[in-house]
Amino acid sequence: MVANGEGSRLVATEGGHRVTPAELFFDLVFVYAITQVTALMAADPSGLRLLGGMVALALLWWCWCCFAWLGNVVRADSGAMFTVLVSVMAVVLIVSLTVPEIYDDAPGGLPAPLVFVLCYGAVRVLHLVTYWLSDPSDQALHRVLRRTALFSVAPPFALLLIGAAFTGTTQILIWLAAVLIDYLGIFVTGKSGWRVASPGHFAERHGLIVIIALGESIVAIGVGVSGFALSTPVVAGAALGLLVSAGLWRLYFRQLAETVEHRLTTVTGDDRTRLARDAYTFLHLPLVAGTVITALGMKKALTQIADTGHYDLTEPLHGVVAWALPGGVGVFLLASAALLLRTTSHRSPLLLAGGAVCLVAGPAVALVPSLLALALLAALVTALVLVQNTAVRPHATAAG
Numbered sequence: 001m002v003a004n005g006e007g008s009r010l011v012a013t014e015g016g017h018r019v020t021p022a023e024l025f026f027d028l029v030f031v032y033a034i035t036q037v038t039a040l041m042a043a044d045p046s047g048l049r050l051l052g053g054m055v056a057l058a059l060l061w062w063c064w065c066c067f068a069w070l071g072n073v074v075r076a077d078s079g080a081m082f083t084v085l086v087s088v089m090a091v092v093l094i095v096s097l098t099v100p101e102i103y104d105d106a107p108g109g110l111p112a113p114l115v116f117v118l119c120y121g122a123v124r125v126l127h128l129v130t131y132w133l134s135d136p137s138d139q140a141l142h143r144v145l146r147r148t149a150l151f152s153v154a155p156p157f158a159l160l161l162i163g164a165a166f167t168g169t170t171q172i173l174i175w176l177a178a179v180l181i182d183y184l185g186i187f188v189t190g191k192s193g194w195r196v197a198s199p200g201h202f203a204e205r206h207g208l209i210v211i212i213a214l215g216e217s218i219v220a221i222g223v224g225v226s227g228f229a230l231s232t233p234v235v236a237g238a239a240l241g242l243l244v245s246a247g248l249w250r251l252y253f254r255q256l257a258e259t260v261e262h263r264l265t266t267v268t269g270d271d272r273t274r275l276a277r278d279a280y281t282f283l284h285l286p287l288v289a290g291t292v293i294t295a296l297g298m299k300k301a302l303t304q305i306a307d308t309g310h311y312d313l314t315e316p317l318h319g320v321v322a323w324a325l326p327g328g329v330g331v332f333l334l335a336s337a338a339l340l341l342r343t344t345s346h347r348s349p350l351l352l353a354g355g356a357v358c359l360v361a362g363p364a365v366a367l368v369p370s371l372l373a374l375a376l377l378a379a380l381v382t383a384l385v386l387v388q389n390t391a392v393r394p395h396a397t398a399a400g
């Protein structure tokens with residue numbers, strides 16, 4: 001580790017390392033960032049804007065993941081590392097402020113898309129430099145950092161800069177290409193060189209970001225009814241929305257998290273690196289994305305239930321929002337099935353069937369009142385979690 005004095009040291013973690021308060025503080029800025037992504041999609045709930053929101057979320061996810069990996073090998077509460085984290089927080093906060101305007105820049109002020117891209121690039125560079133300094137003697141790490149910079153950072157960053165000069169569909173597609181190249185680059189170059197020093201810390205960090213995403217779904221309920229009179233349908237809708245979030249929480253934390261963490265603990269070396277990359281860096285993104293999409297559906301559903309001046313209680317959700325309410329849950333369920341398959345080689349027909357049903361349920365949601373749609377979704381999630389609870393545990397035990 002680099003040591004030029006107590007305040008400038010990067011301190012290595014140990015095998016039993018757990019999440020520090022500094023990392024919890026770091027996550028606070030991502031609470032706001034995820035909220036901004038939901039607001040971005042809610043402002044113009046179209047298929048294109050939904051895709052754009054997912055692109056923005058994928059870029060923000062990469063910013064978070066970079067420092068989840070780094071915090072696993074360097075203590076986040078050490079002097080130098082904490083300074084880096086606060087610097088990154090400041091940059092990500094600026095990124096979050098730009099999110100509502102990245103596809104529709106308001107006149108006056110700084111160009112939001114360009115500021116977003118420059119700040120994103122700054123986060124990636126800070127990550128690479130700090131990782132390099134964390135262990136100057138680790139040549140394998142330095143090789144993977146060079147490959148990452150050349151294949152997974154520089155080309156996507158150039159595409160993001162190009163995309164910032166455009167608007168609408170062109171911008172979103174160029175940025176989507178940048179995201180795909182970035183993720184492909186990590187998949188190809190990230191098979192070795194990285195280290196997961198503490199599996200418990202790594203699993204806990206990702207569990208916390210799932211909590212943040214679920215928290216956004218609950219916040220969306222409150223935002224959806226803000227400014228409207230409290231009524232019996234509003235209370236019922238809020239309770240049903242919470243039941244959906246609680247079901248997703250139970251599925252992840254009672255039926256998936258422990259199994260995945262245990263598997264990560266049992267493997268070592270490059271096998272652990274690849275499992276951490278696949279199960280956490282890649283497959284936790286659709287878990288978070290599904291929750292954010294569901295939050296969009298909940299927000300719009302609760303607004304429609306509460307706004308009796310513009311909507312009747314019998315009116316259904318429409319368009320992409322009608323798909324988002326069950327569709328986000330579907331993405332979450334399919335990601336959960338993929339997570340089980342990657343870690344235990346166990347296929348879950350229940351999760352696959354439930355995810356598929358939710359993904360195609362949009363047209364049906366558009367035919368029933370929004371409150372009824374919420375009730376049916378809550379019932380489906382609750383039933384699935386209860387049945388899945390008996391199906392997963394035997395396989396989780398066998399995997400050990």
